[in-house]
Amino acid sequence: MKHQVGIGFRRDFADEFIDNEAFKPDFIELAPENWIGMGGYWKKKLDAVAGRFPVTCHGLSLSIGSPDDLDWTFLKQLKDFLKCYKVDIYSEHLSFAKADNAHLYDLLPIPFRDDAIKHIVKRIKMVQDYLERPLVLENVSYYTSLAAQMTELEFVNRIVEESGCQLLLDVNNVYVNAFNHGYSAEEFIAQLPLDKVAYMHMAGHDKVSDDLIIDTHGQAIIDPVYALFEYTVKLLNKPLPVLLERDFNIPETHELISEIERLKAIVKKHWEEEHVVER
Amino acid sequence: MLLKDDTRKIQEQLGAACRIGSDAQLELSRPEALAHYQRLIRNIFNNTLETAFPITKEWLVPTDWQYLVSEFMEKHATQTPAVWQMPREFAGFVTANVYAKTLNKPALNDLLWLEWYEIEVHTMPDVEEPASMKTVYQLNDSLIMNPYHRIINLTYPVHKMHADKAAAKPGDYYILIYRMMDSGSVHFLEISPVHVFILQNIIQGSQSLPEIMPIVLSQFNFDNKEAIQKYLALFCSDLVDKKILIIT
Numbered sequence: 001m002k003h004q005v006g007i008g009f010r011r012d013f014a015d016e017f018i019d020n021e022a023f024k025p026d027f028i029e030l031a032p033e034n035w036i037g038m039g040g041y042w043k044k045k046l047d048a049v050a051g052r053f054p055v056t057c058h059g060l061s062l063s064i065g066s067p068d069d070l071d072w073t074f075l076k077q078l079k080d081f082l083k084c085y086k087v088d089i090y091s092e093h094l095s096f097a098k099a100d101n102a103h104l105y106d107l108l109p110i111p112f113r114d115d116a117i118k119h120i121v122k123r124i125k126m127v128q129d130y131l132e133r134p135l136v137l138e139n140v141s142y143y144t145s146l147a148a149q150m151t152e153l154e155f156v157n158r159i160v161e162e163s164g165c166q167l168l169l170d171v172n173n174v175y176v177n178a179f180n181h182g183y184s185a186e187e188f189i190a191q192l193p194l195d196k197v198a199y200m201h202m203a204g205h206d207k208v209s210d211d212l213i214i215d216t217h218g219q220a221i222i223d224p225v226y227a228l229f230e231y232t233v234k235l236l237n238k239p240l241p242v243l244l245e246r247d248f249n250i251p252e253t254h255e256l257i258s259e260i261e262r263l264k265a266i267v268k269k270h271w272e273e274e275h276v277v278e279r
Numbered sequence: 280m281l282l283k284d285d286t287r288k289i290q291e292q293l294g295a296a297c298r299i300g301s302d303a304q305l306e307l308s309r310p311e312a313l314a315h316y317q318r319l320i321r322n323i324f325n326n327t328l329e330t331a332f333p334i335t336k337e338w339l340v341p342t343d344w345q346y347l348v349s350e351f352m353e354k355h356a357t358q359t360p361a362v363w364q365m366p367r368e369f370a371g372f373v374t375a376n377v378y379a380k381t382l383n384k385p386a387l388n389d390l391l392w393l394e395w396y397e398i399e400v401h402t403m404p405d406v407e408e409p410a411s412m413k414t415v416y417q418l419n420d421s422l423i424m425n426p427y428h429r430i431i432n433l434t435y436p437v438h439k440m441h442a443d444k445a446a447a448k449p450g451d452y453y454i455l456i457y458r459m460m461d462s463g464s465v466h467f468l469e470i471s472p473v474h475v476f477i478l479q480n481i482i483q484g485s486q487s488l489p490e491i492m493p494i495v496l497s498q499f500n501f502d503n504k505e506a507i508q509k510y511l512a513l514f515c516s517d518l519v520d521k522k523i524l525i526i527t
Binding site: 096145 | 283286291298310356365405
């Protein structure tokens, strides 16, 4: 799955994955929570798509940064699901989605604090041990920091360093956060532990005001994010799987194909050239 | 405990602020962003519940619907990690807290559960499906039930009329909700208490109608065994045709 470009599998355009021969992402990504325990019509669709494309999983409800206990029943179901669909990469978000015993179904910012790091590092290790695989954690977009005592960069880097987890580098999220919080996206990326990046996300967003962008996955990727992606690809200097996220406002399939092709052209330009040079 | 109490409390306060709009003094670098989190989370609850309960949402006036969603978000701690299963908790919450009475909508609970069970049957986990030995029913055939089904008891006939009209017709309505094993489509069938009894016996392991007949006659005080057996055989035959009952 190295240096391949995939797309998120969504029911809104599930049939395109099965029937449209021109639609050939290298792999698909899905949220296991949306499929665990599901049978019938949609299970058949999932099985058909999983029979055509390799599958990666990107979770929503692990809530690794939650103050609440880990949900071992869910983790057991998750492990079975990952095994069933032969999933190599299971990624999640460096955020919390549950607090005070209530799921919120959205990604909230963790306080950038030393005790939160220690708490999360322990949880990551527990999850990795149980799932018998490295956890790949995404730098999330956030619209405000919460009682922070350090920078986002220090927080992310320490989590990765101390837990041994891998990093899902969401380039659009870096762009969104840099815009919203006034820092340099390029400098942020350059200071990440790039050797720990195992997977990348690209997506579109919505600018809701002069000083705020929301990470909606509901628009096409804009040129500055492509530019940031190319900058990142050059820095990474190693082939990695890249995913196009599109969750809302789904366009005609040919537009998605164009986005995939543009991402492929960038990775091919840098990663395949590097490969030839190495020979 | 590696997480300090104050960090835990801060996270819980943010969660509560997003879920119920509590006005705790949070240390936010961009306080105005809280409203975006609240809106995003509210949208997730709204969209999920509207998708699960389109008929209920259409039936209730918008203020009543939004009231129920708000009450649910404020007073119920959602337990499922799978957002698509969250509507089941909503139906349970509305039922347990008698909002049908609060809103003077007697058929509310029945309509919510009818809509939820359609989803539940549609998505029931796949199991090994029984193979049918033949397709034309005969009286002594051994029968088993299509594994994808639910038999529910409604007080109001919301399965066949507008919920306001159904509220004027309280009674005992039994609905068999089943999923076709081949297409995965879900269907509803109104059945009688005797039919329910027959199906429950088949589910519990009785195999053929003649086996069940003695208890049917005694349970329901039927005198004319021949007539009732003929009537129930037609029912079984119909359900075999519909692939709800499978001849083994």
